[in-house]
Amino acid sequence: MKPRQDSLLGQASEEELTACIRLLALNVVQHRSAGSFTSFRDSAEMLRPGSADPNKLDLIVGSRDVVEEALEVVRTIAAEKKPTEDEPEASAEERRKxxxxxxxxxxxxxxxxxxxxxxxxxxxxxxxxxxxxxxxxxxxxxxxxxxxxxxxxxxxxxxxxxxxxxxxxxxxxxxxxxxxxxxxxxxxxxxxxxxxxxxxxxGDSDGLRAHARLHQRLDLQFEGDELKASLEDISAGGLGVTVPEPLQIGQSLQAIISTFDEKHSLKLRARVVRQEKISMGKAELYQAGLKFEHPSEELAELTQALISKMARSGR
Structure with missing residues (x-):
């Protein structure tokens, strides 16, 4: 639904809306950390340059996480569209990844x-x-x-x-x-x-409820230099990929990231946080954003270790 142009939000600039999102997210973080009401004016003081509050950095970082959390929820809800009359509703097992x-x-x-x-x-x-x-x-x-x-x-x-x-x-x-x-x-x-x-x-005597259905595996292969460039994004916690089949926003999967010869690789948990359909010629592909589900310090160590290993092997 488009906002009415005569409404307050309709008149707000992109810069003002961005500032509102930052303030709202920070206010949510302060509510959660303090367990009590925090006014918008008190939250706004944290955003002023030179604020001396010792908790400022943690709260600002936390507010970014809140924005990401809210955006993921919005995208997940949008992705869970109801089926049309011509599109039968999938069973619970089909919907569940x-x-x-x-x-x-x-x-x-x-x-x-x-x-x-x-x-x-x-x-x-x-x-x-x-x-x-x-x-x-x-x-x-x-x-x-x-x-x-x-x-x-x-x-x-x-x-x-x-x-x-x-x-x-x-x-x-x-x-x-x-x-x-x-x-x-x-x-x-x-x-x-x-x-x-x-x-x-x-839980299944015939053993057929099995490995392939525990999770979806996503194999991502790169040339040596491409992998080095991608590792910088991975160490920061995310990666954009192009895939031939749609993924499900919010699902967690196992990403196998390697060179084409599979000489160097990482196996990581990742969650789909965004997706967009694109066209390349007559083909339809999907650009997806992945967020890795591992501690940030560990991601940085793993990617740096792999870069060093690739350098020693000449790849």
Whole structure:
């Protein structure tokens, strides 16, 4: 819907609208961090040059994350269009890009602002997130917690996850919590995949609910110099790619990034945050934006190590 030209937003310049978005996002971050009301005027003081508040940098960075979070939600909703009369509605299994495995298992949660893990139980889990039963949800929308899952090797897997929604479990007591996995160490990624594979196979005697459906794999291959250039974007947390088939905004996938000879490669979790259809001649392709679901420090270390390795090998 286009804004009316005689409305306040319709009269605002692009610069004014951008400033409003920054102010709104900063105000949201301050609400979340303080747990109480913060006025727009107080938030605006943080944006003034020379503000001496020691928390300014953290809040500004957090506000950028809020804008990204809001934009992703808007794009995801826009992508989930209702089917037309000529387009039959897809089944739940077709719409879901991750195999969701029903399982009741004990896990641990570390709530925001706390250090001591609390007991919880998995209700189901997928490559992209989980549903969890807890006594009481102790976080708000937009907050991040740590999900601790037992690994197959005896070592726990720590996954950063974002609150999606919660609900009362009237018949059994307690509350349900749905989370989306947002960041995991690359050393834990293979272990999570092994856990999901084991759970999927144990839940299906013929073993057909399997590896290929745990997640979508995206193979991205580059010439040596192209890969070096792409690694700079990857280290910053994102990458733009062109693919022949559409992806789903919001889905998490496994990206295999390598040279054509596969001599140098990285395996990373990535989430689709934007997508646009483009035409190249008679062909229709899709430009997608990926955000990597690993700690930023680890991405920087991994990409720098690969660049050094490629330099030593002459590629």
């Amino acid at each position: 991750h195999l969701r495995i029903s399982v009741t298992a004990p896990i641990k949660l570390i709530w925001p602002g706390e250090d001591t893990p609390t007991d919880a139980r998995l209700q189901d889990i997928s490559w992209g997130g989980a549903a969890i039963k807890v006594d009481k949800v102790r976080m708000a929308s937009g907050d991040t917690l740590i999900v601790v899952i037992p690994g197959t090797n005896g070592q726990p897997i720590h996954i950063e996850a974002k609150y999606l929604r919660s609900w009362k479990m009237d018949d059994r007591g307690g509350e349900g919590l749905a989370v989306r996995f947002s960041s995991i160490a690359t050393s834990d990624e293979d272990e999570l995949e092994a856990v999901l594979q084991m759970l999927a196979q144990s």
